[in-house]
Amino acid sequence: MMLLTCPWCGPRNSTEFRFGGESHPRPRPDAATPEEWRDYLYFATNPRGWSRETWYHGSGCRRYFAIERHTETNEHRAIDERRAAEARR
Amino acid sequence: MSDPNTPTPNAPTPIARSPIAPINPRVENGWEVSDARSTAALTIADETPLAKVAVRAPFAGAIAGLLGVGFGRAARGPASLQADGLPEALVVGSGPGEWLVLAAPGTSPAVRQRLEALIAGTGEFASVVDLTHGRALMRLRGEDSPAMLAKVCAIDLSDDVVGNGAAFRSSVARLVTDIVRDDCFDARSAGAARGDGVRSYLLHCERSSGQYLFDALLDAGAEFGIEVTGSVRAAG
């Protein structure tokens, strides 16, 4: 059993969640090229390491939330928004 | 020829039915209920006739303050709801910005109106929906209930995590269920005089899954000698 920590409900069995995929910043709709849109919609980085992801807690609070998860160890942590903004710069 | 739009003088009053099949059915407060009475140490009762009204409002606004409980907690009250002579209500913080108000059978229109009036005064954007006939509700009662629930629910039910008055939503027998720990302090509780009640949990799910959850709990409770009883409130 893999435990995932929901920011609202605390640690829960991962079967209570639905994976929403990697989350990246959305390109500007009026400025993005078709290639950029295709990349945004269909391509994932799929790193071996820390990945920023969206999850949906369907069997609990029914909220979407974002976490960082290490794809090798399944260690995960709440997102430090300031650090995330710095990483995007 | 009689006019089909004219009500027949002796037309039977409509009877509400729970999704859970009753034992020895009789009608009480307009609902078909079980006439079963059990004194077993572990019992399950269909509490679907209780009024169930859902409120959605900002997580930490004025309405949240009026309702008096936050996400993850349940409490009897609030005084503002009882001011109009309404029976006691159990307010459950069932989700972030989401509440469930439980009250005596037949009171749902009054509870809904009272909540709407309460909310109108705050000016916040909120919704009040009567879910009475759309959900199923049951009560487990007995000291073995946490051991029994542990077979079908992965949450740690110890006092430190789920104490009396705690509420959460999780998977029970693979079904999304709202659980409220609401211990019983009635005369039948051995420890009532000492101030500690009998372990009890309310379980709330979609109406269409009510019979499934009831049967799954009866199955899980068989080894503890679980028995079906009528409404605990009425018996108390």
Ligand SMILES: [Zn+2]
């Ligand atoms: Zn959650």
